[in-house]
Amino acid sequence: MVDDLSEALIEGTAEQRDERVLAALARTDFLLRYGDEPADLGAPLFAALDAALPKMTASRRIALVEKIAAVGVYYPEETLQLLRRLRQEPAADETVEGYWGVHTYSHSNVLLKLAHAHHRVAHGLLTDDQAILVTEELYALVLEEHALASKLKRGLPNDGKGAEGVIRSLLANGPSYSREFGETVTQVVLRELDTESVKGLLPQKLKAIDSIVTPLCDVQRHQTWSEGTTFQMRAQLLYTTHPNMVGREKVLARIRGILENEFEALPNEARAALWGMLSEAHRQTNYAKGHLVDERDRTLNELQNRLRESLEWVKKLFAQRTASPGEFRAAREIWK
Secondary structure (H helix, E strand, O other), X not given: OHHHHHHHHHHOOOOHHHHHHHHHHHHHHHHHHOOOOOOOOOHHHHHHHHHHHHHOOHXXXXXXXXXXXXOOOOOHHHHHHHHHHHHHOOOOOEEEEEOOEEXXXXXXXXXXXXXXXXXXXXXXXXXXXXXXXHHHHHHHHHHHHHHHHOOOOOOOOOOOOOHHHHHHHHHHOOOOOOOOOHHHHHHHHHHHOOHHHHOOOOHHHHHHHHHHHHHHOOOEEEEEEEEOOEEEEEEEEOOOOOHHHHHHHHHHXXXXXHHHHOHHHOOHHHHHHHHHHHHHHHHHHHHHHOOOOXXXXXXXXXXXXXXXXXXXXXXXXXXXXXXXXXXXXXXXXXXX
């Protein structure tokens, strides 16, 4: 059974029956794994996929991503490792004749399918290492997608399934997730902003970092999810010790540290980008404060203190060193 299923997935001929077999295999394996008689039923399947991957065409890889992502929550480690290889190992361009005419598939088409697959895996029970791997891969896909955007005739698809949209969803979180991702996102950002990495910050990488920092710095997040036929929405003001807020303060402290002590290694464009991140974080704080009206509210006082401290820090920094016009323009958003 597993041999037939493997062949169908590798050849790109898997039909609805094969999808049901794959789902049944994954669920059975999952139950046995946490029962008295664990059995690794999926091992032969993933071994076959790993061995066949180098020779798989782009269209077959796309079909594989869509099928394997459906059971990713049952096989998070195996799925994540396979998705990483699909990102790192390019497929040659392929021309396919179909009912609607001739279509060319390339590695770009494969890349655009990977973020949504990671999102499906992220809904499962992940270890800390697996959660970090999800975040690292999504960040890598942000870079890949930014590089692709200029090459695509219509730009990136606006379907919410891109890497940036998935990262926003993970940080917004909600009842359909089993864990928060604020801590893992923070680790990735701080790694990209460490002393050695800062020296080689390029505009493309800064844009990718900004796409992660912006949702991480939301003080009030908006969640959407469905329950049966009901669509749910809610706004959630984050408390100080929430993983997102803890990560927010670490990242903002690191950005301030760069602008205070390591700014000379950065071009003006990079400095302005970092100021933009601080400005957006300040704006988000002000936005959240505007939803609180009780002056005795402790949260309101905390937000007011943050805004005041932010303004005082900017004043102190500009009193200590000369800023470029680009920095002033970006920082101006803080006190507008």
